[in-house]
Amino acid sequence: MQAIVLRRRPEGLLSWDDVELVTQPLPTLAEGEALMQVIYLSMDATVRTWLNRGEGYLPAVEIGEVVRCSGIGHIVATNCDAYAVGDLVYSLPGWATYGVVRDDLFTTKLDPDTPLRPMMSVFGGTGAAAYFGLLDVGKPQPGETVVVSAAGGATGSLVGQIAKIAGCRVVGIAGSDDKCAWVTEELGFDGCINHRTEDVAERLRALCPDRVDVYFDNVGGPILDDVLGALNQRGRVVLCGAIAVYNDTGRPAGPGNYLNLISRRGRMEGFITLDYWDRFDECFTQLKTWAAEGKLRWREELVDGLDRCPDALNMLFTGANTGKVVVQVVPEP
Amino acid sequence: MQAIVLRRRPEGLLSWDDVELVTQPLPTLAEGEALMQVIYLSMDATVRTWLNRGEGYLPAVEIGEVVRCSGIGHIVATNCDAYAVGDLVYSLPGWATYGVVRDDLFTTKLDPDTPLRPMMSVFGGTGAAAYFGLLDVGKPQPGETVVVSAAGGATGSLVGQIAKIAGCRVVGIAGSDDKCAWVTEELGFDGCINHRTEDVAERLRALCPDRVDVYFDNVGGPILDDVLGALNQRGRVVLCGAIAVYNDTGRPAGPGNYLNLISRRGRMEGFITLDYWDRFDECFTQLKTWAAEGKLRWREELVDGLDRCPDALNMLFTGANTGKVVVQVVPEP
Numbered sequence: 001m002q003a004i005v006l007r008r009r010p011e012g013l014l015s016w017d018d019v020e021l022v023t024q025p026l027p028t029l030a031e032g033e034a035l036m037q038v039i040y041l042s043m044d045a046t047v048r049t050w051l052n053r054g055e056g057y058l059p060a061v062e063i064g065e066v067v068r069c070s071g072i073g074h075i076v077a078t079n080c081d082a083y084a085v086g087d088l089v090y091s092l093p094g095w096a097t098y099g100v101v102r103d104d105l106f107t108t109k110l111d112p113d114t115p116l117r118p119m120m121s122v123f124g125g126t127g128a129a130a131y132f133g134l135l136d137v138g139k140p141q142p143g144e145t146v147v148v149s150a151a152g153g154a155t156g157s158l159v160g161q162i163a164k165i166a167g168c169r170v171v172g173i174a175g176s177d178d179k180c181a182w183v184t185e186e187l188g189f190d191g192c193i194n195h196r197t198e199d200v201a202e203r204l205r206a207l208c209p210d211r212v213d214v215y216f217d218n219v220g221g222p223i224l225d226d227v228l229g230a231l232n233q234r235g236r237v238v239l240c241g242a243i244a245v246y247n248d249t250g251r252p253a254g255p256g257n258y259l260n261l262i263s264r265r266g267r268m269e270g271f272i273t274l275d276y277w278d279r280f281d282e283c284f285t286q287l288k289t290w291a292a293e294g295k296l297r298w299r300e301e302l303v304d305g306l307d308r309c310p311d312a313l314n315m316l317f318t319g320a321n322t323g324k325v326v327v328q329v330v331p332e333p
Numbered sequence: 334m335q336a337i338v339l340r341r342r343p344e345g346l347l348s349w350d351d352v353e354l355v356t357q358p359l360p361t362l363a364e365g366e367a368l369m370q371v372i373y374l375s376m377d378a379t380v381r382t383w384l385n386r387g388e389g390y391l392p393a394v395e396i397g398e399v400v401r402c403s404g405i406g407h408i409v410a411t412n413c414d415a416y417a418v419g420d421l422v423y424s425l426p427g428w429a430t431y432g433v434v435r436d437d438l439f440t441t442k443l444d445p446d447t448p449l450r451p452m453m454s455v456f457g458g459t460g461a462a463a464y465f466g467l468l469d470v471g472k473p474q475p476g477e478t479v480v481v482s483a484a485g486g487a488t489g490s491l492v493g494q495i496a497k498i499a500g501c502r503v504v505g506i507a508g509s510d511d512k513c514a515w516v517t518e519e520l521g522f523d524g525c526i527n528h529r530t531e532d533v534a535e536r537l538r539a540l541c542p543d544r545v546d547v548y549f550d551n552v553g554g555p556i557l558d559d560v561l562g563a564l565n566q567r568g569r570v571v572l573c574g575a576i577a578v579y580n581d582t583g584r585p586a587g588p589g590n591y592l593n594l595i596s597r598r599g600r601m602e603g604f605i606t607l608d609y610w611d612r613f614d615e616c617f618t619q620l621k622t623w624a625a626e627g628k629l630r631w632r633e634e635l636v637d638g639l640d641r642c643p644d645a646l647n648m649l650f651t652g653a654n655t656g657k658v659v660v661q662v663v664p665e666p
Contacts, residue, residue: 049596056596057566225587233390239595254558254587262572262603263382263389269602270595 001026003066003096004309010051012247013317014310018051019067019095021307026098033100034078038093039332041071042120043303043312043325045218048246057272066094067309070125072116073099074333088112090124095309097329105277116332121154121298121324122291123284125273129240130158131283132276135166137269138214138238142167145208147227150218151192152179153316154298154324155240159216160189161296168214171207173200173223175319182322187297195223204230211235219244220252228257228266235260237268243317299323334359336399336429337642343384345580346650347643351384352400352428354640359431366433367411371426372665374404375453376636376645376658378551378576385579390605399427400642403458405449406432407666421445423457428642430662438610449665454487454631454657455624456617458606462573463491464616465609468499470602471547471571475500478541480560483551484525485512486649487631487657488573492549493522494629501547504540506533506556508652515655520630528556537563544568552577553585561590561599568593570601576650632656 002023010018029035050061050068061068071094075087082103083089091107093099101107110119120126133155140146146163150156151172160170160183172183172192180192191207193200200223204212211232217224220242228237245252260266276283290296301321303312306329315321335356343351362368383394383401394401404427408420415436416422424440426432434440443452453459466488473479479496483489484505493503493516505516505525513525524540526533533556537545544565550557553575561570578585593599609616623629634654636645639662648654 057598220592239591242592242595245592252589252592254589254591256585256587258572258587258591258601259553259575259578259585261601262575263605265390265603265605265608267600267602268591268594269600270598272596272598275598 001096001098002306003094004306005066006051006061006063008063009053010048013314014048014051016310019310027100029077029079029100032080032102034075034080034083034102036073036089036091036093036099036101037076038071038073038097038099038329040073040116040120041069041093041095041306041309041327041329042125043309043316043327044070044125045241045243045246045316047313048317057274066096068092069095069309071099071329072110072119072124075101083109086112088114090119095306097306105274108280117300117302117326118291118298120326121300122158122296123287126154126324127158127287128276128280128283129273130155130162131287132273132279133238133240133271134159134162134214134216136276137271138216138236140166140168140214143169144213145169145171145210145232146214146216147171147173147204147208147212148216148218149173149223149227150243151183151189152176152322153218154300156216156218157183157187157298157323158296161187162290163214164188165290165295169208171204173219179322182299200226201229214238216240217242221245225255225257228255228260231257231260231264231266233264235264235266237266239268239270247317301325303327305329334429334431335639336427337639338399339384339394339396341396342386343381346647347381347384349643352643360433362410362412362433365413365435367408367413367416367435369406369422369424369426369432369434370409371404371406371430371432371662373406373449373453374402374426374428374639374642374660374662375458376642376649376660377403377458378574378579378649380646381579381650390607399429401425402428402642404432404662405443405452405457406662408434416442419445421447423452428639430639438607441613450633450635450659451624451631453659454633455491455629456620459487459657460491460620461609461613461616462606463488463495464620465606465612466571466573466604467492467495467547467549469609470604471549471569473499473501473547476502477546478502478504478543478565479547479549480504480506480537480541480545481549481551482506482556482560483576484516484522485509485655486551487633489549489551490516490520490631490656491629494520495623496547497521498623498628502541504537506552512655515632533559534562547571549573550575554578558588558590561588561593564590564593564597564599566597568597568599570599572601572603580650634658636660638662
């Protein structure tokens with residue numbers, strides 16, 4: 001089997017000086033373990049945070065370990081009552097052609113006729129982050145204004161569409177005119193700001209005349225500060241990620257406009273999608289219903305081959321992607 | 334009557350170049366208005382924020398207007414059914430010897446035998462900020478670790494004592510050894526960090542081995558950042574004020590460690606005491622019970638004379654005070 005292991009803690013974008021592609025024997029399964037062959041790997045910004053030193057919601061990946069990553073594949077050998085050979089599973093195999101899985105929180109057995117790529121783009125962790133982050137943490141009300149950054153990304157594009165379904169005015173922030181056009185013309189956003197060519201603070205004033213009630217933040221940095229400056233009374237900031245600062249090597253600057261949280265009774269709150277595990281069924285049932293009704297659309301960028309994982313991950317930070325970035329390790333059977 | 338009016342927006346600490354003491358005739362009362370003679374004025378950091386341009390939870394004080402401030406006094410003339418001459422009221426008379434009051438949210442009629450100075454220090458807005466901010470926003474649980482800054486101040490010293498009553502481990506952060514000694518030796522805090530002589534981040538690691546579950550922030554600035562660095566999983570940051578930055582003239586630096594709110598599922602939330610108006614009775618009844626049981630102590634610094642208001646307000650920012658700063662405008666009758 002092949003795997004990509006961490007060789008040193010990266011600074012900035014990931015490079016082949018930080019990771020190495022290795023060939024190694026298949027692991028011997030202990031009692032309670034099964035082996036999955038990986039078909040697709042999900043590129044998520046949080047993978048980059050796992051490579052840094054320091055404790056997050058999961059331990060850091062250690063030097064010499066396979067880069068942690070979620071993915072989908074079939075069970076090919078089993079020493080675990082929970083899985084039979086042939087089962088389709090969604091787990092954390094890492095950047096590898098095969099991964100060991102157990103009957104735990106990190107592995108879900110899927111219906112055998114689950115369409116795999118939509119599972120990566122919308123009916124899996126990405127969709128759950130958008131659904132629970134927006135609805136449970138942000139609590140948008142009809143008529144309110146919702147702003148979402150990385151609006152052309154996998155999570156952001158879903159957040160905006162769910163906010164529209166919830167009856168909100170939705171303004172995206174994205175890094176290209178093409179992404180802005182996609183979310184406004186195809187996904188129904190009410191507006192979108194190109195943060196590379198426009199003054200975000202000024203455009204927020206124009207596009208959000210009643211200010212911002214909910215901000216779903218994927219980027220952090222100066223954009224978070226600008227939206228805090230436009231926050232409405234009792235505004236909520238949902239912290240999903242901070243792709244603008246994950247690659248910073250120094251201490252990142254904080255949002256000075258956090259002061260508005262005081263005078264405007266605001267709330268800024270982080271969340272971890274895995275905490276909603278026991279409600280994933282509710283979420284995916286709802287997302288599938290909306291998709292069947294034509295209310296949810298998504299895009300994906302398929303990248304071919306395990307060795308493309310570092311490039312594929314970096315796309316999230318350079319903004320090269322629109323929609324979900326998925327690495328295809330082997331063809332679907 | 335005498336009043337202190339705003340002449341220009343202050344930069345940094347308030348000076349007599351920013352405000353002017355003027356003598357003017359008593360106002361003519363319109364229908365629905367009454368006149369209070371001011372006895373005590375409450376020095377609160379929020380007064381400083383009202384002098385800045387820009388919208389907060391109340392409009393900014395305009396140039397030429399009396400500096401807004403809460404205080405206590407007696408009704409001496411009335412054209413309002415709600416108040417009779419002689420009534421004791423707590424209202425927003427401003428920095429003045431007399432103030433116009435109405436039957437609205439900003440005025441409360443008090444029992445005639447209310448002890449006035451404890452009303453300023455603990456059974457008024459200060460106590461309500463500590464009570465609702467800690468219990469309703471921070472939601473401390475028994476056994477958790479609570480940290481409070483400006484621990485030697487009026488609000489902070491109450492927050493720590495209420496957190497002890499709630500069964501928490503309590504660590505203060507204050508600006509002098511005397512203040513630290515007061516809160517640990519007399520108020521029962523488990524520890525206190527002198528931020529002027531100690532490394533706050535390092536001392537937090539030593540004094541909060543299980544990290545910080547609730548941080549009640551009165552200061553903002555680098556101390557907020559240090560505590561965010563020590564935040565526990567599902568930690569809550571209650572934003573009450575930011576005396577370290579209210580006097581900043583430039584854009585204040587933000588807390589870079591806000592990133593921990595993501596990986597640790599944290600929440601940072603502001604609140605406005607006035608929003609709890611309909612529960613003030615509950616709060617003051619509880620605070621009085623605790624005081625009668627010997628569980629709450631407080632200190633005040635009495636400053637004599639309306640013309641001392643600017644100096645008295647500045648004490649909050651230079652750290653000259655321990656406990657509540659109250660300006661006595663006239664002697665109690």
